Amino acid sequence: MFRNMYDTDVTVWSPEGRLLQVEYAMESVKQGSACIALRSDTHSVIGALKRSVSELSSHQQKILEIDDHLGIGIAGLTADARTLAKWMRNECLNHKYVYGTALPSGRLVNDLADRHQRTTQTYVRRPYGVGLLVASFDKNGPHVYQTCPSGNVYECYASAIGARSQSGRTYLEKHYESFPGCDRDELIMHALKALVGCVSGDGELTSENGSVAVVGKNEKFTLIEGEALQPYLDRLELESGNNGGENVEEEQGGDAMET
Amino acid sequence: MASSGSGYDLSSSTFSPDGRIFQIEYASKAVENAGTALGLRCRDGIVLAVEKPLQHKMLVSKTTGRRIHTVDEHAGVAITGFVSDGRQIVGRARDEASNYFETYGTKIPAEVLANRISAYVHYFTLHGALRPFGATTLVAAYDPATKEHSLHMVEPSGVSYEYYGCAAGRGRQPARTEMEKLSINPKHQQGGGGDMELIDVQEGVKQLAKIVYTLYDASKDKPFELEMSWLCEATEWKHVGVPREFISAATEWAKKEIEEAEEEDDDDEEMEE
Amino acid sequence: MSLSLQAGGSATRALPSAAGTTHTTSPITTGTSVLAVKYRSGVLLAADTLVSYGSMAKFKNARRLLPINSRTLIGGSGEYSDLQSVSDLLKRNALEDKCTADSLYEEENNEECAKEVWSYLRAVMYNRRSKMNPLWNDIVVAGFKQNDDGTTSDEPFLGVVDKIGTAYEDDVLATGFGGYIALPLMREKYRPDMEEGEARALLEDCLRILFYRDCRALNRVQIAKVTREGKVLVSEPYELDTFWDFKGFVDTKAGLGTDGGW
Numbered sequence: 001m002f003r004n005m006y007d008t009d010v011t012v013w014s015p016e017g018r019l020l021q022v023e024y025a026m027e028s029v030k031q032g033s034a035c036i037a038l039r040s041d042t043h044s045v046i047g048a049l050k051r052s053v054s055e056l057s058s059h060q061q062k063i064l065e066i067d068d069h070l071g072i073g074i075a076g077l078t079a080d081a082r083t084l085a086k087w088m089r090n091e092c093l094n095h096k097y098v099y100g101t102a103l104p105s106g107r108l109v110n111d112l113a114d115r116h117q118r119t120t121q122t123y124v125r126r127p128y129g130v131g132l133l134v135a136s137f138d139k140n141g142p143h144v145y146q147t148c149p150s151g152n153v154y155e156c157y158a159s160a161i162g163a164r165s166q167s168g169r170t171y172l173e174k175h176y177e178s179f180p181g182c183d184r185d186e187l188i189m190h191a192l193k194a195l196v197g198c199v200s201g202d203g204e205l206t207s208e209n210g211s212v213a214v215v216g217k218n219e220k221f222t223l224i225e226g227e228a229l230q231p232y233l234d235r236l237e238l239e240s241g242n243n244g245g246e247n248v249e250e251e252q253g254g255d256a257m258e259t
Numbered sequence: 260m261a262s263s264g265s266g267y268d269l270s271s272s273t274f275s276p277d278g279r280i281f282q283i284e285y286a287s288k289a290v291e292n293a294g295t296a297l298g299l300r301c302r303d304g305i306v307l308a309v310e311k312p313l314q315h316k317m318l319v320s321k322t323t324g325r326r327i328h329t330v331d332e333h334a335g336v337a338i339t340g341f342v343s344d345g346r347q348i349v350g351r352a353r354d355e356a357s358n359y360f361e362t363y364g365t366k367i368p369a370e371v372l373a374n375r376i377s378a379y380v381h382y383f384t385l386h387g388a389l390r391p392f393g394a395t396t397l398v399a400a401y402d403p404a405t406k407e408h409s410l411h412m413v414e415p416s417g418v419s420y421e422y423y424g425c426a427a428g429r430g431r432q433p434a435r436t437e438m439e440k441l442s443i444n445p446k447h448q449q450g451g452g453g454d455m456e457l458i459d460v461q462e463g464v465k466q467l468a469k470i471v472y473t474l475y476d477a478s479k480d481k482p483f484e485l486e487m488s489w490l491c492e493a494t495e496w497k498h499v500g501v502p503r504e505f506i507s508a509a510t511e512w513a514k515k516e517i518e519e520a521e522e523e524d525d526d527d528e529e530m531e532e
Numbered sequence: 533m534s535l536s537l538q539a540g541g542s543a544t545r546a547l548p549s550a551a552g553t554t555h556t557t558s559p560i561t562t563g564t565s566v567l568a569v570k571y572r573s574g575v576l577l578a579a580d581t582l583v584s585y586g587s588m589a590k591f592k593n594a595r596r597l598l599p600i601n602s603r604t605l606i607g608g609s610g611e612y613s614d615l616q617s618v619s620d621l622l623k624r625n626a627l628e629d630k631c632t633a634d635s636l637y638e639e640e641n642n643e644e645c646a647k648e649v650w651s652y653l654r655a656v657m658y659n660r661r662s663k664m665n666p667l668w669n670d671i672v673v674a675g676f677k678q679n680d681d682g683t684t685s686d687e688p689f690l691g692v693v694d695k696i697g698t699a700y701e702d703d704v705l706a707t708g709f710g711g712y713i714a715l716p717l718m719r720e721k722y723r724p725d726m727e728e729g730e731a732r733a734l735l736e737d738c739l740r741i742l743f744y745r746d747c748r749a750l751n752r753v754q755i756a757k758v759t760r761e762g763k764v765l766v767s768e769p770y771e772l773d774t775f776w777d778f779k780g781f782v783d784t785k786a787g788l789g790t791d792g793g794w
Contacts, residue, residue, distance in 0.1 A: 005264070005269065006269070010390070011270075011387075011388065011389060011390040012269055012270070012282070012390065013282055013285035013286050013288070013289065013390060013391070013393070014285065015262065015263050015268070015281075015285055015288070016285075016288060017285055017286065017287070017288025017289035017290070017291065017292060017393065018289070019289075019341075019390075019393075097655065098651065098652055098655040099644075099648040099651050099652055100647060100648065100651035101647075101648055101651075104634075106322070106634040107632060110346070110632070113343060113346070114343075114346060114347065114350065116343070117343040117344065117346065117347055118347070120343070121344070121347070121383070121389060121390055121392075122388060122389060123387070123388035123389070124388070139642060139678070139680060139681055139682030140634070140642070140681075140682060141681070150341075150343055151341075151343030151344075151346075152324065152342065152343050153323075153324070153343075154314070154318055154323045154324060155318065155319040155322045155323040156317050156318055156319060156323070157317045157318075157319060158317050159317060172317065173315070173316065173317060176317050321635065322634050322635065325636070327636060328631070329630065329631045329636070330631060331627070331631070332627065332630075353628065353631055353632075357624055357627070357628070360624075361620070361624070486636070488636055499636065499637070499638060500635070500636030500637045502637075503637075
């Protein structure tokens with residue numbers, strides 16, 4: 001027997017006025033590994049935890065560059081994200097060819113959301129099973145957007161999505177008011193501190209599984225991974241070795257109480 | 260619910276034995292749970308207002324999830340319900356306005372715009388492969404040819420009416436009751452002043468702010484941003500946002516009014532005792 | 533689709549395509565030169581108001597200088613119907629831009645700048661000519677450059693796009709016959725710090741000369757400007773004074789005993 005007869009098609013409303021298929025698609029975002037993003041007055045930063053399927057495999061790419069001024073962090077079905085990334089790259093390139101300038105991110109993100117929405121209203125396609133954090137720097141300054149499979153899009157000062165992202169979100173909510181004045185490196189450190197909380201119990205944030213990207217004033221979208229990430233991780237260890245460690249602990253405790 | 264489990268409520272292409280289409284009713288439910296949207300036709304223009312709930316505090320409240328959109332220079336819409344569904348309607352409305360202008364060389368009249376939107380929304384109630392929109396649209400428009408302004412509301416079923424005042428979303432019932440007390444309907448005016456007795460947009464902004472805050476319960480409801488736009492003589496009949504300082508002034512006035520009314524209620528109760 | 537290039541066929545003639553469709557590749561109702569010059573506080577454009585039907589002066593009050601948004605102005609020569617459709621297209625885009633902007637408040641949004649309009653036109657013109665179906669216009673775009681943060685820069689912008697998609701920027705520009713007659717004069721007189729009056733006088737002189745020398749020109753003209761304060765102003769059409777008392781103009785034979793031809 002079906003638990004619910006309204007939950008197998010995107011084109012069927014439940015009696016409460018909900019779209020269960022869309023809500024399930026939103027769940028798949030929570031299956032993906034954590035991804036966070038935040039911004040200051042001059043920069044936007046994405047941070048993500050990469051997964052590998054086995055000891056012998058490489059880590060799955062979590063942050064994708066779209067254009068010089070814009071990139072995405074993903075949580076959910078990676079293959080869906082790659083389809084969307086391809087489309088976004090195309091949009092950016094077209095705009096650059098036609099207008100000679102970078103595509104304003106607000107417009108791209110809105111079109112992207114409309115694309116998501118269309119899959120929720122027709123029978124033939126399933127919704128995208130991926131959430132994106134878009135970090136950009138355009139003529140209106142730095143931006144962070146969050147998109148959902150439902151077609152909703154939010155502009156945020158900071159946000160976290162994916163598995164175990166709640167403690168990252170808690171960290172961001174506690175500190176986001178201090179972000180505007182941060183310089184580039186401070187912002188990256190905040191990203192890492194938020195990310196540390198999202199690592200699963202016995203795991204550790206390393207230069208292998210960590211991934212950070214930054215874009216901002218006078219800086220094109222840059223991915224910081226592997227060896228390039230190590231100095232930041234060292235600094236993180238140093239800071240948590242002194243008093244930062246207690247902070248992180250405290251925040252995780254706070255999180256548990258809130259949820 | 261009697262409809263549930265009958266099997267007649269799984270597609271908008273299925274009628275129930277008593278002649279209802281449940282899928283449309285369910286879609287309307289989606290709107291009924293969303294933030295309140297209000298529209299008011301005043302003497303000298305139209306005011307739209309939407310209560311935009313903020314999911315969490317890290318959102319950039321100014322730009323995120325806008326619910327009032329400009330469709331043409333002289334036309335704006337407010338949406339509530341599934342905002343992503345609503346954006347699709349907004350996009351279609353813009354195309355309709357643009358196509359009309361390209362074909363006829365004049366701006367799309369309000370009624371035509373409302374009818375085109377309702378035809379689009381209605382189409383999604385006809386097919387099994389589609390679902391009805393989970394959004395209601397308030398259309399405010401000015402027709403430069405006739406120099407008339409009007410307000411329409413299009414519901415998920417595709418039905419559309421013209422209004423002096425209309426409301427959709429969670430607080431629609433009490434909002435309608437409140438709006439009926441305002442002088443916006445020329446037929447209900449006592450004196451011979453005609454339109455001159457009706458309230459103007461300045462007053463309209465204050466009254467809508469008051470209605471929104473009357474319905475709001477800070478202890479239960481999510482924090483929200485009050486989005487407001489107007490189109491009136493003062494804006495040269497262009498659809499633009501109500502200046503932010505004006506909204507906050509109206510909000511302050513509304514809160515004070517509500518407080519005073521509550522105090523009076525308290526006093527009354529005391530006297531009764 | 534293969535194109536059969538017949539012997540002796542000129543590139544400006546309609547090329548018969550395999551499918552048998554032909555496109556308009558020569559103009560019918562045309563406007564002549566547009567002149568443009570940067571000056572101390574902006575850009576000035578000038579054009580006459582004549583639209584010719586072949587060699588007949590058919591429409592004598594046609595406007596060819598058109599504001600696109602609050603800080604961009606275009607001036608077009610060539611097929612007038614194509615110019616009207618380009619103007620409609622740009623205005624439609626400008627409106628869509630306004631409607632889809634991030635904020636409900638105009639002052640918080642950035643309009644498309646002149647350079648973007650110019651770049652867009654380049655893409656349109658090149659695309660059309662590549663389909664062997666060109667829009668028969670040379671179009672001058674004037675406005676201001678944009679800073680990285682989207683605010684209007686102090687630096688004026690002036691560019692032209694032709695019917696085959698060539699895009700070019702300069703301090704002085706002229707399209708049509710003006711490219712031969714007026715441009716050398718304008719280059720000689722141009723200074724970056726010209727006052728508005730000077731620039732205006734220069735353009736009027738050039739228009740007058742064009743009226744004397746260009747059989748498809750008129751002395752009924754318009755001047756338009758984009759200023760640093762972010763204003764686009766287009767004058768009403770007015771008539772230039774002309775002087776016809778030169779001996780050569782009065783005595784058609786010019787004392788040469790010929791048949792009257794100059």
